[in-house]
Amino acid sequence: MKKLINEPEAVVDEMLDGMVAAHPELRRLDGTEVVVRADAPVDGKVGIVSGGGSGHEPTHAGYIGDGMLDGAAAGQVFTSPTADQLSEMIQACDGGEGVFCVVKNYEGDVMNFETAMEMAEMEADTEVDYVVTNDDVAVEDSLYTSGRRGVAGTIFVHKIAGAMAHQGGDLSEVKRVAEKANENVGTMGMALTSCVTPEKGEPTFELGDDEIELGIGIHGEPGTERTEVMSADEVAEHLTEAVLDDLDLDEGAEVVTMVNGMGGTPLMELYVVNRRVQQLLDEHGLDTWDVWVGDYMTSLDMMGCSITVLEVDDELKELLAYSVDTPALTVADEE
Amino acid sequence: MDLDTQREAVVEAVEAVAARLDEEKEYLTELDSAIGDADHGANMDRGFGAAAERVADADDDPADLVKTVGVTLVSEVGGASGPLYGGSIMKASQELDDGITPEATVAFAETYIETVENRGKASVGDKTMLDALTPAVHTYKKSIETDDLEPLEALAKAVDAAERGVAFTTPIRAKKGRASYLGWRSVGHQDPGATSTLYIMEELLDVAANYLDGETELETDAEADVEPEELEEAAEAAEGGDGAGGA
Numbered sequence: 089m090k091k092l093i094n095e096p097e098a099v100v101d102e103m104l105d106g107m108v109a110a111h112p113e114l115r116r117l118d119g120t121e122v123v124v125r126a127d128a129p130v131d132g133k134v135g136i137v138s139g140g141g142s143g144h145e146p147t148h149a150g151y152i153g154d155g156m157l158d159g160a161a162a163g164q165v166f167t168s169p170t171a172d173q174l175s176e177m178i179q180a181c182d183g184g185e186g187v188f189c190v191v192k193n194y195e196g197d198v199m200n201f202e203t204a205m206e207m208a209e210m211e212a213d214t215e216v217d218y219v220v221t222n223d224d225v226a227v228e229d230s231l232y233t234s235g236r237r238g239v240a241g242t243i244f245v246h247k248i249a250g251a252m253a254h255q256g257g258d259l260s261e262v263k264r265v266a267e268k269a270n271e272n273v274g275t276m277g278m279a280l281t282s283c284v285t286p287e288k289g290e291p292t293f294e295l296g297d298d299e300i301e302l303g304i305g306i307h308g309e310p311g312t313e314r315t316e317v318m319s320a321d322e323v324a325e326h327l328t329e330a331v332l333d334d335l336d337l338d339e340g341a342e343v344v345t346m347v348n349g350m351g352g353t354p355l356m357e358l359y360v361v362n363r364r365v366q367q368l369l370d371e372h373g374l375d376t377w378d379v380w381v382g383d384y385m386t387s388l389d390m391m392g393c394s395i396t397v398l399e400v401d402d403e404l405k406e407l408l409a410y411s412v413d414t415p416a417l418t419v420a421d422e423e
Numbered sequence: 424m425d426l427d428t429q430r431e432a433v434v435e436a437v438e439a440v441a442a443r444l445d446e447e448k449e450y451l452t453e454l455d456s457a458i459g460d461a462d463h464g465a466n467m468d469r470g471f472g473a474a475a476e477r478v479a480d481a482d483d484d485p486a487d488l489v490k491t492v493g494v495t496l497v498s499e500v501g502g503a504s505g506p507l508y509g510g511s512i513m514k515a516s517q518e519l520d521d522g523i524t525p526e527a528t529v530a531f532a533e534t535y536i537e538t539v540e541n542r543g544k545a546s547v548g549d550k551t552m553l554d555a556l557t558p559a560v561h562t563y564k565k566s567i568e569t570d571d572l573e574p575l576e577a578l579a580k581a582v583d584a585a586e587r588g589v590a591f592t593t594p595i596r597a598k599k600g601r602a603s604y605l606g607w608r609s610v611g612h613q614d615p616g617a618t619s620t621l622y623i624m625e626e627l628l629d630v631a632a633n634y635l636d637g638e639t640e641l642e643t644d645a646e647a648d649v650e651p652e653e654l655e656e657a658a659e660a661a662e663g664g665d666g667a668g669g670a
Binding site (some may be wrong): 167170172173195196198200202203210229230232234261 | 476498507513599
């Protein structure tokens with residue numbers, strides 16, 4: 089498999105060097121795979137941090153900036169960062185108001201974050217709290233999780249928690265809105281092809297030329313079913329209906345939708361999918377308040393997409409509309 | 424026993440565990456390849472190897488040495504085993520702050536197992552290291568607190584209990600950890616985390632016998648010039664070092 093890689097074991101290190109070289113507003117903590125705002129910690133603001141395995145770019149470090157994350161830890165590809173690095177990140181992002189961690193529900197991530205929070209409390213008396221995101225409606229338990237997996241809906245949680253912290257919300261207010269977002273969001277993904285991890289250099293799983301996998305995880309872990317190739321409209325219908333079934337929204341509910349690329353799918357195709365998603369939401373009598381289309385939470389070079397629906401109220405709308413300036417996401421100030 | 428002797432015993436115990444895991448890494452990996460992701464042997468070997476190097480030159484109190492072992496495992500083992508083994512040792516090391524006494528070692532063991540349970544959200548019967556750890560800790564506590572046994576004897580009984588716990592993991596179905604995804608297919612395979620936990624405890628017993636007087640089922644040359652606390656410390660360290668397997 090042809091790749092723009094030097095040494096597989098150096099991929100994460102070299103990616104982070106290249107990333108901070110592109111974004112002087114970011115800096116890397118010495119001797120770690122942790123990236124933080126160059127001006128971290130921000131005094132008087134709750135620090136918002138996240139992290140997880142690499143391979144989901146622009147997640148997580150791409151969302152560091154004013155109004156979103158203060159820091160992000162990058163593990164090896166599809167592997168949790170270690171707790172000692174997470175603890176360093178937490179301490180580096182504590183501006184005196186505590187630190188809030190957004191953790192995707194994978195056993196390694198949750199255990200390492202929990203251990204890291206204990207370390208930060210023991211070593212630096214840092215006040216910490218966290219949310220575990222679990223928006224994937226496809227499977228209840230999986231290869232890497234008890235309960236549902238945390239996937240693309242996590243980006244909405246980053247945005248909402250980040251805006252609340254930037255507005256001056258304290259740790260408990262940040263947690264409240266992060267949980268509210270997590271409780272009202274659902275996602276389901278699908279794959280046309282497997283991803284190829286740098287270390288293995290070949291597809292993680294076999295998928296025939298005439299097959300797709302529904303409910304796929306963001307590490308290529310199994311989904312709910314394999315079927316014959318479907319049209320873009322059929323894929324949109326399958327995923328959207330599964331998410332809406334899970335959310336069980338009232339008619340007239342206001343929603344934000346995300347059509348997320350898995351890394352190897354052209355934007356052209358994501359827009360084709362989004363076209364049908366929006367028709368379906370209309371048919372369900374839902375009121376689309378905002379639409380996101382792009383690569384937000386990828387799985388290396390996997391071809392495929394996920395569809396996320398978040399039900400919003402006035403508070404979540406205000407937080408989503410709040411200005412943000414990060415490498416991967418910008419929302420301009422309305423004033 | 425004095426602090427220097429305690430320190431020496433901790434270092435010796437960590438080195439013995441590191442040597443044992445180095446010997447057993449291929450077998451542990453074989454066990455893990457059947458129901459996990461085939462990295463338990465290498466990860467534990469790397470972690471304890473680094474911990475042995477780290478404590479060899481350290482001049483800390485015994486409690487800080489034990490904490491160093493935990494922090495090293497957290498950073499070197501990775502995955503879920505890092506927080507399970509290392510994070511739990513790190514947290515439990517606080518129980519030794521006022522010195523290594525029989526009571527402190529019981530507290531260490533209990534905090535260790537509680538941290539493993541909370542972090543792994545697992546319990547006995549899930550086919551994890553807790554199947555070795557739980558009977559071992561209960562046996563150790565009862566032997567010290569109720570039966571008034573010498574620490575070395577208590578530790579020997581705990582190792583026996585852990586051994587039975589490891590055997591118990593083979594016929595049962597995994598409910599936690601990577602193996603749980605296999606469901607019934609996990610039946611018939613011994614849990615690697617419970618197994619590495621037993622190895623750690625066996626080494627602690629072996630080292631404890633060099634420092635403590637008392638009866639064990641092992642052939643030892645126990646000397647009478649060391650206090651029981653060290654044994655307990657070793658036991659705690661063993662319990663602490665163990666458990667990653669399934670959760």
